[in-house]
Amino acid sequence: MFELEPIDEQVICHPQEYIINRGGYIWFAELPPAGIVGTCALMKKAEGVFELTKMGVSEHARGLNVGKHLLAHVLERAETIAYDTLFLLTNTKCEAAIHIYEKLGFVHDAQIMQHYGCAYERCNVAMRFVKK
Template sequence: MQFLKFTPDLAPYFDAINREWISDMFTLEPIDEKVISNPQHYVIDRGGYIWFASHPEHGVVGTCALMKKADGVFELTKMGVSSHARGLKVGEKLLSFVISKAEVIAYNTLFLLTNQKCQAAIHLYEKHGFVHDKEILQNYGKAYERCDVAMRYHRKKIQN
């Protein structure tokens, strides 16, 4: 698995991968349409980051963004894997990679918003250090009609 940093020529993958998974489970909301159709403007130009997972046999099959919400505050968002690549652990590898990148970015808060219907994803997030957080839900959850779960990342403490 190779991880690629956003370039404008990868933008169509960001749109297609996110459009597929969101449409499969939910209704695309206006904020989804804005972000996935113009990630350069809504993520990159505003101080955020986007990465892609490229599989040796299947090509670009996953994506994930860190959207800057305020100084030191990032939302892990628009994480998706193409349906034809599910079961290859792409999501797990991509999430680990993005967290490793986030840990070197100067941030105070890393959070995500999701829905209870996404139990497999919630389990993956919990496994990687995200915990449910009511304050995040209150402060940011209104961004999406479908949001009923908010989680905050807790950096792992280094053992001496």
């Protein structure tokens, strides 16, 4: 859907350094017999601030609700993480994903866009998770 930007390449090539070592988390979705078909991370941006990032599902596993189940799991696990702000950055091309984000508690947020949106050229949607 998108060209990898330099920040994508850094994080994808060095997840230990950019996510885990900085206090973040990575999850994978497995769908037997296909194996790992999805991933999602929470990247710590500041104390109490996490970005939901690098969420993706393999093309052959799309339409099987893998993304919805993975995101629900990540949000459930996030409840045990001390955070004040959980946000994501995306693009309107990701229409199906945005629908899932909205359904699971994310709302569009202009302040998040203003503060973090410049991290990616492709970013034209910023959302914040609202705890229920």
